[in-house]
Amino acid sequence: MTEGVLAKWHKKVGDKVKSGDVLAEVETDKATMDMESYWDGTLLYIGVEEGASVPVDAVMAVIGKEGEDFQAALDAEKGGEAPKAESTEAPKAEEKKEEAAPAQGGGLTEEELAEKGVTVIRMPLLSDTMTEGVIAEWHKKVGDKVKDDDVLADVETDKATMEVMGYATGTLLHIGVEKGAAAKVNGIIAIVGPEGTDVSGILAGGSAPAAKAESKEETPKEEKQQTTADSASTPVAEGSSDSRVKASPLAKKIAKDKGIDLSQVSGSAEGGRIIKKDIENFKAPQGESEKLKVESSEQPKAAAAAPVIPTFVGEVKFTEAPVSQMRKVIAKRLAESLFTAPHFYLTISIDMDNAMTARTAINAVAPVKVSFNDIVIKAVAVALKKHPAVNSSWGGDKIRFNEHTNIGVAMAVEDGLLVPVVRFADGKSLSHISAEVKDFGGKAKAKKLQPADWEGSTFTVSNLGMFGIDEFTSIINSPDGAILSVGAIQQVPVVKNGAVVPGNVMKLTLGCDHRVVDGATGAQFLQTLKGLLEEPIRLLA
Numbered sequence: 001m002t003e004g005v006l007a008k009w010h011k012k013v014g015d016k017v018k019s020g021d022v023l024a025e026v027e028t029d030k031a032t033m034d035m036e037s038y039w040d041g042t043l044l045y046i047g048v049e050e051g052a053s054v055p056v057d058a059v060m061a062v063i064g065k066e067g068e069d070f071q072a073a074l075d076a077e078k079g080g081e082a083p084k085a086e087s088t089e090a091p092k093a094e095e096k097k098e099e100a101a102p103a104q105g106g107g108l109t110e111e112e113l114a115e116k117g118v119t120v121i122r123m124p125l126l127s128d129t130m131t132e133g134v135i136a137e138w139h140k141k142v143g144d145k146v147k148d149d150d151v152l153a154d155v156e157t158d159k160a161t162m163e164v165m166g167y168a169t170g171t172l173l174h175i176g177v178e179k180g181a182a183a184k185v186n187g188i189i190a191i192v193g194p195e196g197t198d199v200s201g202i203l204a205g206g207s208a209p210a211a212k213a214e215s216k217e218e219t220p221k222e223e224k225q226q227t228t229a230d231s232a233s234t235p236v237a238e239g240s241s242d243s244r245v246k247a248s249p250l251a252k253k254i255a256k257d258k259g260i261d262l263s264q265v266s267g268s269a270e271g272g273r274i275i276k277k278d279i280e281n282f283k284a285p286q287g288e289s290e291k292l293k294v295e296s297s298e299q300p301k302a303a304a305a306a307p308v309i310p311t312f313v314g315e316v317k318f319t320e321a322p323v324s325q326m327r328k329v330i331a332k333r334l335a336e337s338l339f340t341a342p343h344f345y346l347t348i349s350i351d352m353d354n355a356m357t358a359r360t361a362i363n364a365v366a367p368v369k370v371s372f373n374d375i376v377i378k379a380v381a382v383a384l385k386k387h388p389a390v391n392s393s394w395g396g397d398k399i400r401f402n403e404h405t406n407i408g409v410a411m412a413v414e415d416g417l418l419v420p421v422v423r424f425a426d427g428k429s430l431s432h433i434s435a436e437v438k439d440f441g442g443k444a445k446a447k448k449l450q451p452a453d454w455e456g457s458t459f460t461v462s463n464l465g466m467f468g469i470d471e472f473t474s475i476i477n478s479p480d481g482a483i484l485s486v487g488a489i490q491q492v493p494v495v496k497n498g499a500v501v502p503g504n505v506m507k508l509t510l511g512c513d514h515r516v517v518d519g520a521t522g523a524q525f526l527q528t529l530k531g532l533l534e535e536p537i538r539l540l541a
Contacts (some may be wrong), residue, residue: 118193408457
């Protein structure tokens with residue numbers, strides 16, 4: 001654990017608190033746990049809101065005598081940084097608003113330039129993977145007059161060469177990137193405005209966009225930005241009859257595909273410019289619709305014979321959810337394991353006929369039902385006692401060889417994966433292992449596992465056989481030196497005594513950390529495990 005989420009506060013500022021009272025519920029990467037108070041007093045301060053993340057050792061609350069001044073101690077704890085009380089947040093925010101951005105380089109700031117009709121043109125994000133674009137061609141030079149629908153330049157991205165419009169009227173005051181040079185996304189590539197305007201201030205500010213003041217224009221900026229996105233994402237495709245109409249390239253393309261005459265469409269953007277939504281909301285007059293139908297029916301038969309690809313306009317939809325604490329830790333630990341431990345994998349097939357017979361006999365007398373996974377856990381524990389090199393972990397300047405066998409059992413839960421540990425599994429009966437695993441499963445789903453339940457594994461078993469997976473590979477659960485991936489039992493033809501007969505085969509894949517387990521060592525472990533599973537009576541010896 002490196003941070004926790006404050007799931008719920010059970011106390012509020014001003015409440016009396018006694019030692020042993022539950023102050024809050026904290027969600028860690030594996031469970032939601034109660035945080036108790038070890039002091040008596042009054043809750044003077046709460047520093048973390050419900051739902052917020054807080055690092056380990058950060059100040060969450062202050063308990064003391066009622067009316068006690070705790071601010072100095074809190075400031076010292078935070079390194080002199082006082083907490084932001086609700087009462088002071090509003091004035092500070094107002095102060096920040098009132099502070100005008102200082103002029104840079106002796107000129108005007110970007111905000112001041114915008115008020116004077118100067119538009120800063122930045123490298124747009126033209127694809128989801130684009131980080132920079134190359135100016136393939138400039139269609140204007142410094143000093144040229146520019147209209148809002150003029151194409152300023154061709155930009156070559158990682159996927160295509162596309163046109164960039166300035167959506168500004170005035171004089172091209174500055175070109176920031178030469179032809180053939182690359183510019184980062186959002187970097188300044190040009191500035192358009194009234195002739196003679198001093199732009200040194202914004203050029204001195206670099207490529208990062210300055211904070212923008214609230215727009216006083218009648219047309220919302222969001223709509224203008226949408227128009228820019230529409231034009232950037234689609235190359236220009238326009239008919240001769242539509243070239244004189246103000247419309248975004250995307251609007252022109254959709255109109256062309258739908259057979260809509262742009263001269264009949266009213267634009268809702270600035271200056272009567274037609275954008276995507278205007279085309280989508282356009283309804284042709286009654287007479288025009290009939291005319292289109294007549295024209296389509298009079299097409300030559302030869303044209304009808306040509307394949308027609310229908311136009312289908314889909315809608316991109318997705319949802320986003322914040323990353324849970326469990327998923328954060330899974331991502332961090334598995335990435336560290338995969339990219340620091342050199343993994344290699346060994347796969348072996350197991351004849352499970354005898355194991356299936358043995359399981360049926362055991363379940364006839366056992367107090368709890370034993371699964372094949374329980375049998376695998378027991379067999380793994382016994383095999384590890386014979387191959388301690390596989391039951392080891394890398395320590396940087398030393399290797400730890402574990403003489404005990406604590407088997408981690410990977411369990412899928414709603415938010416991710418938990419690995420509770422069956423301790424000293426080699427000495428436990430199959431019924432004992434089965435009952436313990438079932439208990440862990442219930443606690444895991446209810447998020448009731450405690451740190452003692454998942455710490456201290458020496459080897460891990462991950463089983464996807466119940467999902468019908470034949471075989472797979474797993475990432476080692478650090479600091480273990482190996483992990484076993486268990487597939488499903490498949491009915492396949494096998495050769496026994498020179499004859500092909502039906503058989504039940506299960507594949508096991510051993511993932512090894514090559515720093516502690518060599519290929520031959522892993523192979524010998526799998527041979528021992530194979531013998532135990534194919535003759536399960538040996539597990540009772």
